[in-house]
Amino acid sequence: MRTEAVPGALLEISGLKTHFFTEDGVVKAVDGVDLTVYQNRTICILGESGCGKSIMARSILRIVDAPGRITDGRILYRAADGREIDLATARQGSAQLRQIRGQDIAMIFQEPMTSLGPIQKIGKQIVETILLHRKVSKAEAKEEAIEMLDRVGIPDPRQRFEAYPFELSGGMRQRAMIAMALSCQPRLLIADEPTTALDVTTQAQILDLIAELKEEFAMAVMLITHDLGVVAEVAEDVAVMYMGRVVEEGDVYAIFENPQHPYTRALMASVPRIGVTKSGRLPAIKGMVPHPLARPSGCPFRTRCDSAMPGVCDTSVPDLVPAGDSRTACFLFSDATGNG
Ligand SMILES: Nc1ncnc2c1ncn2[C@@H]1O[C@H](COP(=O)(O)OP(=O)(O)O)[C@@H](O)[C@H]1O
Numbered sequence: 019m020r021t022e023a024v025p026g027a028l029l030e031i032s033g034l035k036t037h038f039f040t041e042d043g044v045v046k047a048v049d050g051v052d053l054t055v056y057q058n059r060t061i062c063i064l065g066e067s068g069c070g071k072s073i074m075a076r077s078i079l080r081i082v083d084a085p086g087r088i089t090d091g092r093i094l095y096r097a098a099d100g101r102e103i104d105l106a107t108a109r110q111g112s113a114q115l116r117q118i119r120g121q122d123i124a125m126i127f128q129e130p131m132t133s134l135g136p137i138q139k140i141g142k143q144i145v146e147t148i149l150l151h152r153k154v155s156k157a158e159a160k161e162e163a164i165e166m167l168d169r170v171g172i173p174d175p176r177q178r179f180e181a182y183p184f185e186l187s188g189g190m191r192q193r194a195m196i197a198m199a200l201s202c203q204p205r206l207l208i209a210d211e212p213t214t215a216l217d218v219t220t221q222a223q224i225l226d227l228i229a230e231l232k233e234e235f236a237m238a239v240m241l242i243t244h245d246l247g248v249v250a251e252v253a254e255d256v257a258v259m260y261m262g263r264v265v266e267e268g269d270v271y272a273i274f275e276n277p278q279h280p281y282t283r284a285l286m287a288s289v290p291r292i293g294v295t296k297s298g299r300l301p302a303i304k305g306m307v308p309h310p311l312a313r314p315s316g317c318p319f320r321t322r323c324d325s326a327m328p329g330v331c332d333t334s335v336p337d338l339v340p341a342g343d344s345r346t347a348c349f350l351f352s353d354a355t356g357n358g
């Protein structure tokens with residue numbers, strides 16, 4: 019767990035655990051995540067389905083549903099005025115948390131209808147978001163909403179302002195959701211597989227749009243994806259997750275060109291190099307992800323790892339340590355008895 023503040027860090031997650039207390043047992047969806055999100059940078063969270071990406075993101079905004087809850091760790095958010103707020107322990111329903119959730123940090127989902135209400139016109143929803151968080155008149159909010167619809171590439175924004183979500187195509191709905199998320203000018207946009215349901219062309223347009231708006235609004239972006247092609251396209255930083263933990267974190271070049279963790283290496287082995295814009299799903303890695311209720315002791319990846327060392331990897335859980343140009347949680351780079 020890190021103790022000193024990292025320069026330029028917007029969000030410092032350390033030792034985060036979010037567990038689900040089900041009738042069959044405890045699902046450790048997030049089990050000791052260490053992760054830093056930097057101002058004005060795009061970090062991609064990469065990992066197979068079920069490895070805890072969404073629950074980690076939802077933990078940041080404190081929107082994890084029962085029977086899940088945060089059981090340990092810190093989510094240190096550095097506000098615009100320099101104050102540090104631990105989102106992991108902020109009181110649910112507090113004004114502070116509501117302000118951060120609605121304004122500082124915005125989230126978009128794979129399914130736009132998760133955040134767009136079905137029975138209200140698009141424009142009205144955006145206007146209400148603006149009015150909730152900013153001191154502007156109704157007329158000003160409307161003009162801003164129309165401008166934002168235009169900004170995200172919705173044609174005839176003045177007409178579309180009056181449209182209901184069901185009247186728009188999937189891609190347009192996705193854009194409307196981004197317009198709503200960005201209308202409060204967040205400092206961090208969390209996008210959880212925002213383009214997975216869209217066709218490839220629309221997908222590329224939406225990703226370009228997010229990258230463009232990131233620069234324009236100087237915000238940080240956390241993009242969750244299992245698409246390596248997307249990561250190569252848009253990431254500046256990358257965190258690779260496996261079974262509820264970050265197993266490697268570093269800048270995109272380190273992760274693609276010089277991966278250290280056996281899991282990252284296996285992922286990258288079959289992938290086109292940066293600059294080659296070929297979209298690629300995660301390649302198959304030998305074996306299967308263990309059942310969430312049958313977590314291996316020690317390093318959770320050891321059951322699929324060619325380098326697993328008996329007596330080491332099955333006895334303790336590795337922490338992230340510097341290795342190559344990144345930080346990696348693997349006993350190939352740290353010893354099980356030290357504080358590595
Ligand atoms: N409501 C829930 N009850 C029990 N387990 C859950 C619940 N929601 C998610 N999980 C479990 O948490 C783990 C992480 O899920 P998730 O964060 O959605 O994965 P990802 O987004 O990486 O695909 C999975 O094993 C999933 O089954």
Ligand SMILES: [Mg+2]
Nearest residue numbers: 071072073210
């Ligand atoms: Mg998910």
